[in-house]
Amino acid sequence: MKILVTGGAGFIGSEFVRQGVRKGYAITVLDKLSYAGDKERLREVDRDIMFSEADIGDRRSVEEIFRQTRPDAVVHWAAESHVDRSIQDASPFIEANVRGTQVLLDVCRISQVEKFINVSTDEVYGDLGEEGQFLESTPLNPSSPYSVSKASADMLGRAYHRTYGIPVITVRPSNNYGPWQYPEKLIPVVVMKAVNNERVPVYARGENVREWLHVSDCASAVFGVLEKGQAGEVYNIGSGQEKKNIEVVKTILRILGKQEGLIEFVEDRPGHDFRYSLNSNRIRTELGWATRVPFEQGIEHTVGWYLENMEWTRSKLKSR
Numbered sequence: 461m462k463i464l465v466t467g468g469a470g471f472i473g474s475e476f477v478r479q480g481v482r483k484g485y486a487i488t489v490l491d492k493l494s495y496a497g498d499k500e501r502l503r504e505v506d507r508d509i510m511f512s513e514a515d516i517g518d519r520r521s522v523e524e525i526f527r528q529t530r531p532d533a534v535v536h537w538a539a540e541s542h543v544d545r546s547i548q549d550a551s552p553f554i555e556a557n558v559r560g561t562q563v564l565l566d567v568c569r570i571s572q573v574e575k576f577i578n579v580s581t582d583e584v585y586g587d588l589g590e591e592g593q594f595l596e597s598t599p600l601n602p603s604s605p606y607s608v609s610k611a612s613a614d615m616l617g618r619a620y621h622r623t624y625g626i627p628v629i630t631v632r633p634s635n636n637y638g639p640w641q642y643p644e645k646l647i648p649v650v651v652m653k654a655v656n657n658e659r660v661p662v663y664a665r666g667e668n669v670r671e672w673l674h675v676s677d678c679a680s681a682v683f684g685v686l687e688k689g690q691a692g693e694v695y696n697i698g699s700g701q702e703k704k705n706i707e708v709v710k711t712i713l714r715i716l717g718k719q720e721g722l723i724e725f726v727e728d729r730p731g732h733d734f735r736y737s738l739n740s741n742r743i744r745t746e747l748g749w750a751t752r753v754p755f756e757q758g759i760e761h762t763v764g765w766y767l768e769n770m771e772w773t774r775s776k777l778k779s780r
């Protein structure tokens with residue numbers, strides 16, 4: 461099967477590409493190499509894939525890539541992905557996440573793909589209190605400019621399935637962590653600050669809860685959906701491993717042998733969602749997917765990876 465992977469030079473997309481090469485898929489990556497994209501993440505599979513540097517919003521380029529590669533399936537990861545940046549300026553998020561998704565879907569109307577995996581997020585549901593879970597049927601109620609742009613892309617994909625019969629499948633993963641994450645997100649930020657004995661900023665009191673999913677489990681779930689998922693369906697992808705941010709931060713400090721005194725509580729993110737929690741029974745029972753990486757093992761390995769790859773992480777911080 462030939463797959464076009466958008467955003468394949470990003471954090472999760474590159475893990476998906478590495479797994480896809482091992483599984484024998486013929487992969488073309490379409491990525492504009494934004495500040496968050498880096499071909500270095502694809503170093504180990506460089507010779508096994510095709511790479512097209514292009515913007516998903518540029519219809520001409522996208523059509524040309526489809527004409528040249530004739531993909532059987534599209535797996536659409538490309539997005540502006542950082543909530544804090546969307547609060548500073550929503551425009552790039554609407555442009556990439558909404559209009560970019562529309563362009564890809566429009567090109568699929570004339571290109572006959574067998575599957576289009578539209579990667580959404582658990583953030584499209586809005587937030588929860590201490591109790592409860594989101595089902596795939598829960599109405600979307602996004603809070604941030606980022607999650608609104610993702611909810612729009614999510615709904616566009618489902619509308620194109622219903623209206624034009626494009627075989628779109630929507631996936632909504634929870635919070636990913638693992639190697640190669642751009643160092644503006646919580647885990648690499650904490651590692652880098654703590655290693656340098658700098659203050660580790662934590663929003664409010666760190667009580668917000670996220671469901672932590674190892675990036676390799678997220679990618680394997682999306683392969684399950686690609687291989688066995690039903691067109692028009694939505695699949696939540698959650699690990700069931702809920703942690704407060706403060707617990708995650710303290711775990712990292714413990715692994716690094718650093719004092720909790722480094723923690724500095726800072727003013728909360730405006731509109732900060734309190735808790736996300738997915739009911740992922742559908743993907744588990746219908747597609748037989750299961751997580752492989754327990755959080756305690758995954759976080760230990762992830763912290764070790766950042767320690768071994770300080771140079772890459774520092775170079776990203778410098779170029780911000």
Ligand SMILES: NC(=O)c1ccc[n+]([C@@H]2O[C@H](COP(=O)([O-])OP(=O)(O)OC[C@H]3O[C@@H](n4cnc5c(N)ncnc54)[C@H](O)[C@@H]3O)[C@@H](O)[C@H]2O)c1
Nearest residue numbers: 467469470471472492493494496497515516538539581636
């Ligand atoms: N990271 C998470 O915890 C998480 C959780 C749920 C869903 N998601 C979704 O998964 C996807 C991947 O997330 P990530 O954390 O790997 O993001 P990332 O920011 O690390 O990577 C995004 C990639 O998309 C590329 N890109 C951005 N705009 C583009 C455009 N206009 N044209 C072509 N390429 C473009 C970037 O260059 C980069 O390589 C996103 O759709 C995100 O919304 C992420």
